[in-house]
Every structure is written in C-alpha cells, then in structure tokens.
Amino acid sequence: MxxxxxxxxxxxxxxxxxxxxxxxxxxxxxxxxxxxxxxxxxxxxxxxxxxxxxxxxxxxxxxxxxxxxxxxxxxxxxxxxxxxxxxxxxxxxxxxxxxxxxxxxxxxxxxxxxxxxxxxxxxxxxxxxxSRDMVAHLGEFNFPLAGANIVRRVNNNDYSSLLQFVEANFSSEWSQTLKDGFLADAPSIYIAVADEEIIGFAAFDVYKGRKCYFGPMGVSKSNRIKGVGTLLLHQCLREMKEIGYEYAIIGGAGPIEFYEKACHAVVIPHHRF
Incomplete structure (x- = not known):
C-alpha cells in the first residue's frame, strides 16, 4: 500500500x-x-x-x-x-x-x-x-526459528479452549474445521499462547482433508501487529516442508500482502476472465 x-x-x-x-x-x-x-x-x-x-x-x-x-x-x-x-x-x-x-x-x-x-x-x-488462493514455494525458503517460546502444537487439553477462542473471535465454520483436525492422531494445529491464554492459531491439512493446504489461521485483534501471525505461519510451513511438501496452498487468503511478505507467496491466477 x-x-x-x-x-x-x-x-x-x-x-x-x-x-x-x-x-x-x-x-x-x-x-x-x-x-x-x-x-x-x-x-x-x-x-x-x-x-x-x-x-x-x-x-x-x-x-x-x-x-x-x-x-x-x-x-x-x-x-x-x-x-x-x-x-x-x-x-x-x-x-x-x-x-x-x-x-x-x-x-x-x-x-x-x-x-x-x-x-x-x-x-x-x-x-x-x-479473498484469493495463493501458493508458496517451500523448497528453498528458510523459515526463522524464532517464536518457540509462544508457539506450540496443540494437545487434547487445548480442544475446548481453542474452539472457544475461534468461535469468539472468528467463525463457527473455522471452529468446525479445527474439530475435524483434532480427529487426527497428531493434529497439525499450532497455537500461540501468552500469559496462559490463546492469542492465535494456525493449521494445515485440516480443511476438508486436503493435503498441502495451509489454513485457517487467526490472531486476536489486539495481537495482530506483534508478529504472532508470522510466527504461526512459519511454524506450519516449516513442518510442511519437513514432511516433504514442495508447495503450500494458502486457501482464501484475505491479507494478501501479508503472505507476499511473510513467505513470498503469490496469487494463483483466475482463468475465467
């Protein structure tokens, strides 16, 4: 801008x-x-x-x-x-x-x-x-290791508090997507925690079971200019790269400029115009 x-x-x-x-x-x-x-x-x-x-x-x-x-x-x-x-x-x-x-x-x-x-x-x-779908190339991107002190993978004890956070700050649709994600043995969902309270989350491979698919991600409004979203994004993309994914699809990206800067993602062109 x-x-x-x-x-x-x-x-x-x-x-x-x-x-x-x-x-x-x-x-x-x-x-x-x-x-x-x-x-x-x-x-x-x-x-x-x-x-x-x-x-x-x-x-x-x-x-x-x-x-x-x-x-x-x-x-x-x-x-x-x-x-x-x-x-x-x-x-x-x-x-x-x-x-x-x-x-x-x-x-x-x-x-x-x-x-x-x-x-x-x-x-x-x-x-x-x-909102537009984007794609990020993971193969040659080196993700910073910062943020390990506030970002971690969820466990079963986080189920209720995370869903409450998502429903209060975002939508019931996202909450349902995360419910589906918790059905996995090792849910690919990460949370950011400050003062023992969830302030953000990010997930991958949870939306309709789609692989290589990042999202949803959300950060409480009061924490959005503090780099929390970037930490969550990088944690998920780093793990996706370690799994062996060459690319990550970022579905329905709203803040496009954020993803362009944070992981060099590019908009997937529409072909109907």
Whole structure:
C-alpha cells in the first residue's frame, strides 16, 4: 500500500492535487500479485488515464485538503475513498488498509466510474476485492526459528479452549474445521499462547482433508501487529516442508500482502476472465 500511495503522489505532481484517478493509475502500475493480474486483464491504459486526469484538472474546481497520510494535497473524493476503505478494513476485522480495501472503496464510492467500463468493474471486483488462493514455494525458503517460546502444537487439553477462542473471535465454520483436525492422531494445529491464554492459531491439512493446504489461521485483534501471525505461519510451513511438501496452498487468503511478505507467496491466477 505504501508503494501505491507514493506512486499516486508522483502521478499527482503535475496536477498538484491527488485525485482518485491517480490512485487507480498507481494500482495499474503494479505488475505483481492481484493488481498485476488486473492490469493484464483490464482494457485500461495508464497513458490514456493520465491524459484524462490532466483534462479533468483543467476543467475542475476540485477542493483540496492536506491529509496526514499524504505528502501532497488530496481531493475530498480521495478522503472519501480512504474513509470507505477503513470501514471495509474494520468489516473484515483487519488492522491495516490493503489494496483490496482500496479497490473496493474506489468502486463503492463510484468516484472512478467515468473511467471504467462495466467489464472493467467486474474484473476489478472479482480479482481484486475478494479473498484469493495463493501458493508458496517451500523448497528453498528458510523459515526463522524464532517464536518457540509462544508457539506450540496443540494437545487434547487445548480442544475446548481453542474452539472457544475461534468461535469468539472468528467463525463457527473455522471452529468446525479445527474439530475435524483434532480427529487426527497428531493434529497439525499450532497455537500461540501468552500469559496462559490463546492469542492465535494456525493449521494445515485440516480443511476438508486436503493435503498441502495451509489454513485457517487467526490472531486476536489486539495481537495482530506483534508478529504472532508470522510466527504461526512459519511454524506450519516449516513442518510442511519437513514432511516433504514442495508447495503450500494458502486457501482464501484475505491479507494478501501479508503472505507476499511473510513467505513470498503469490496469487494463483483466475482463468475465467
């Protein structure tokens, strides 16, 4: 997200006010991950959008304001977009605004509708604003050993407390998945514990019995910026590698940027667009 904001600011240099179209251009300049997939499959051209942005400023009386998030003045529409993105973030029980939240906010607020065809909107909505499956190559990745003091494999005594934690903080669906995981002789489920309380969990090979499949994973909201999720992820992926798995599928990844950074995972492309 920081790179998108910086690139949007660069796009706004000539116009002196950052507008939603500059955010759209910055998103299309990303050539990896879900944004790279969108830029390949949409008919949008950055050069054409730049021309439209300049023409729009010539005929505009856009009010601009200073905003702590940006180094340049921004339009009221940009402020509206980030307010909507923050709402989206909270609705998903997350703590950072990510590129998916931004794309959804750009569409929801309709501030870029004039630049998009209906097909463009459909592509952005389906590729950029929903959870996506990812894949991580385990063969050459060396996982740090930190975190052994708070992360451990579950035992039968953890059954009730873990399910209560998951149902209170996440969903009954995840709770059922973990119940199924506990049926194994050695459940491939790990928990993070602080002050004798569960603060996070991660599992693999438990979702519908699928092998090489990581997830679900969850960390209590108050602990999400402390690296707990990374510790849990690395513990599971390290064990998957030791089992002999060359790749790990990360199913329905919400915070895509997290997995890109934490284990170099990449989005599995959709083939229907």
């Amino acid at each position: 920081l790179r998108i904001i910086k690139n949007a600011e660069n796009e706004a240099t000539a116009d002196k006010v950052l507008m939603p179209i500059h955010l759209l251009i910055a998103c299309l300049q990303e050539k990896t991950g879900l944004l790279g997939e969108i830029s390949l499959k949409c008919e949008l051209k950055v050069s054409s959008l730049r021309a439209l942005a300049s023409n729009g400023m010539e005929n505009s009386t856009t009010d601009s304001k200073k905003d702590l998030l940006f180094n340049v003045p921004v339009s009221k529409d940009v402020q509206l977009v980030f307010q909507e993105a923050a709402i989206c973030m909270k609705n998903y029980n997350q703590v950072f605004v990510n590129e998916g939240h931004l794309l959804k906010a750009l569409l929801t607020t309709k501030v870029i509708d004039q630049y998009l065809s209906e097909e463009d909107k459909k592509i952005i909505l389906n590729l950029g604003t929903t």
